[in-house]
Amino acid sequence: MASSTSGTSVAVFTCLCFFFLTFADQQQITVKTGDNVTLQCHHRGGDIQLLEWRRLNPEEDVFVCRHGKNDCSTPHPSFKNRVELRDPEMKDRDVSVILNNVTINDTGTYECYVRNSSTKPPPQLFNTTRLTVTDSDQQQITVKTGDNVTLQCHHRGGDIEHLEWRRQDLKEEVFVWKHGKMSDDNQHPSFKNRVELRDPEMKDGDVSVILKNVTIKDTGTYECRVRNNKTKPPPHLITTINLTVVNSGAAEHGGDKYGGKKDGGNKDGGNKDKGDKDGGDKDGGNKDKGDKDGGDKDGGDKDGRNKDVGDKHRHLKLVLTVFVSVILVGIVGIVCVTHRKCNGHFKKNSDVSLPDEAADQEPT
Structure with missing residues (x-):
């Protein structure tokens, strides 16, 4: 019984690890002041009911969409008129946002949360991005x-x-x-x-x-x-x-x-x-810098590093997914074998004791 409970706990823990490896992507992006940066996120599931982009430490709502694409806002004053959806239609479940004319103060960790028609509240975390903004005018x-x-x-x-x-x-x-x-x-x-x-x-x-x-x-x-x-x-x-x-x-x-x-x-x-009264760049960091082509030129991909990192992350996730799956199957197998042995041993003991009991009762 104890062995079965332990095996079940390990299986649940493994499933949780598998979930986070699969659904919580992480990115590292470094840009310069005045640039535009794309914070990428793709959700899985039905129609979007709530989209939230948040920044941690301090926690601030960067961009929020309720009931789809038609009710979007930037609650925090420092992000007002600087954040927009990369694809206003959210095609192919693309809920990435573009943060325009970044400053040193935009450095931080950003999280993408989505609740859709097939999930229950609260919204699920789909992406975490660590953004570092360096001083282009140092x-x-x-x-x-x-x-x-x-x-x-x-x-x-x-x-x-x-x-x-x-x-x-x-x-x-x-x-x-x-x-x-x-x-x-x-x-x-x-x-x-x-x-x-x-x-x-x-x-x-x-x-x-x-x-x-x-x-x-x-x-x-x-x-x-x-x-x-x-x-x-x-x-x-x-x-x-x-x-x-x-x-x-x-x-x-x-x-x-x-x-x-x-x-x-x-x-x-x-x-x-x-x-640079105008934000460090004459044109505000080139507003159209890599916005719609998904190349994320403004997201630190000027030298192709983001693409390579993304490929490495996907490869690592695939390897880890296979590894966790093998472990999960092994654990389930061990639990099943242990359970069968316990049942067989109990049955054998039961069969041996029955004739003795009958013999004791025969003289009566």
Whole structure:
């Protein structure tokens, strides 16, 4: 009896593993800011009653369709007017969506859930996609000791409530602006009285800062983070800059013409408009980039890697499916053989004991 129960439990566990291997696809996609990306998903079953695309950590509804294709919306404000079905008709059960003009803040794990006419609530998970967005406008700056350098950053959105400049290897901040003024409460001592806003009014979203009289110790990776009245804490990453400071005699011009000017000397190396007010790409990352041909050019497939990964995943799933099926059949066989042996042993013992009982009763 115990053997049969154990075998049944193992069989149920194996079936669950088989289900997740078969129905939960996973993808890894890396794109640059300003690109359009296709989050792929195909459902199996009847007519769609509910489609949900969600992002985890924090959990947000990215795109929702109820009662088919005619009632779709983007509940979260950060995705408004940026998400659409790749195929509005959802032909061949294609419920993939296109996320347009991605930003660093779109990095995360996305899940595709579907409930159709042949399934019961809640919706079933059909696909998980890990999306990584890298900064296409990451700056590389080299200056000489003693120069002033402008660390450029432009933000797009509502009114600024909190601005932070950080260096990745430091716990304290390089520069902090909050409640309408600069704050030095958590500023690293080495940056005190050396950092200021390029434009104190922050017009046109210019949150660039000037770092004065740089030293070798200022070399590092700097991050510009902003929270406005339309975003939740913590501040979101906008720009990353790799700053290298060399001795004044090591390079004639320090790599760029910074020369110690008040605005950081970024005559031709800083590019004031490098923040890209229009989203980092003149055309917003090429809106038609691989949308309808299913080639997923905008989904990290610019070099064909997504196709190769997909083939490898399908091959791996096939191998695992066959392997799990063989194990499942073996377990069922063992359970059946064990069950028959137990029944045979019981029957044999029963047949032997019956004549003795009859003999005991005969004299009476």
